Amino acid sequence: MESNDLKIFYKVAQLGSISRAAEQLGYVQSNVTLRIKALEEELALPLFIRTNRGVQLLPSGKLLFEYADKILALLAEASSAISNYEPELKIGATPSITTGYLASLMPALPLNLSVYTRPLDELISLLLHGNLDAILLNRPVEQQELKPIFSCDETIGWLTANNLVSIQDISKHPILMSRDKNCPYRKATIDFLNRNVITNYKLIEYDIIEPILTGIETSSSIAVLPIRLKTEKMAYAIDISSDLKPVKIFLYVKNDKPKVPETIQKFIQYVFAENHDRKGI
Template identity: 35%
Template sequence: MDIQLLKVFFTTAQEGSLSRAAQKLNFAQSNVTHKIQQLEADLQTQLFYRHNRGITLTPSGQILVSYAEKILHVIQEARLAVGDSAVPAGPLHIGSLETTAAVRLPALLTQYHTEYPAVDFSLITGPTEQHLHAVLHYELNGAFVSGPVEHPDVIQEHVIDEELVLVTAVSHPPVHTIQDVKLRTFLVFYSSCSYRAKLNQLLQEEGILPVKLMEFGSIETIIGCVGAGLGISLLPRCIITEAEQQGRIRCHEIPGKHAIVNTVFIRRKDALITPALSAFLSEMRTHFSS
């Protein structure tokens, strides 16, 4: 099987369009079409349905996509393994929860960059589900996510436990149970946020249906709106410590298992541990064990 043909097929499947694949590969569209036809002839099966709206993977094409992704990644790993020196260098893509990136990682990243300036480091923030998908598809070397993560292709390492607290305006009376705030508006992140999932679990176990949920895209906005009295939120204590000390918001402890969320670092079991990743894992373990 020709690797170049496989790359064209995989890119076309990802883009969902012959024209977009041609643009990404810097090929003429007729060239992309020809190479896919070559691969179909080689495999003696149709890989795409052609229709007025474009193309769609056939069942055979859907099967080949997963194999193509692994094959192309292994080839890239082979190039890295052969070309690697003992000195960490080259690209390293790490994902992180926004709160972890803001509070827990700055000192670690500064130390890592100082020690290994030849590494082309990039940090991508987002929710756990997004990072798990990216790790599984070789788009990230690893990620800090909410744990535990149960997946046969993933290795996870415990990093730190975060305490979750209810956050209200300063004028809000003490909160003894979640029932005390059941009539308030809850300010939350997007639906895939692990802190929102914890809040949902807590409310469900107490038999509470929230009166109203308001979604926001940033921690700063939620803290500001909570402080102004718009509603309440469930957030890691580490992220709101400064606002609490400034007298902008008030924190209330919650009991039991919902008070703690685990942060873990995940990576694929079968992925190559490059010198850059190996050095990062070492720095991470030292940083979070101290």
């Protein structure tokens, strides 16, 4: 039983007339008559009784009409749902990027978005195996199968409990950083300490970002981080942060995508609405 035959039957039953149904549906009358006849042959039951005024439903026709009403309503609902379907966008990100860029924006993003926060190596593996659509990283990667389609500069600085920390004071505060030797914020911290010949400092390393943020908020600890991570309980020590170079943020996809999907383009527009440098879009 074809859905179009049901639509024809339903319209004939509603109007009680084959000719009027044909006119409204844009068919010739003979075609409507043939489709009704085919439907009756398929069901091995007559559906209408012909009268001088048109057609009337028989008991079998009344039963089919009830089901046709439900079926056609479901088909219309399915068509509407599919036409409005927004495919799920799976984005991977490092912990600092998730916290700084995505966590606060996700509830308001007009996208069907899932975010996967993982270490860098795991993010790359998930993208290569097709489990993610794109990954946001705070460092470049050397992978022939991947390509960056977007990049932007991220301002970093010393985050403290107050903004009165001077270069001379840094060694008096515990310095928090990632244990990951390739972390760009760790590298910026070490470079700053070496350039300013700061010694006798205390380093505390963590595997995740949360205890670093908590340490800054609740103690005298300090850290070089994206200023986007600054909370109401923190201060941005701008006087000692001016010579810290921005960190580059990259969005990578697999090389097998000849064109950037529209959902990823929307993601970039919403998340990085500020100054950015587009590549390959």
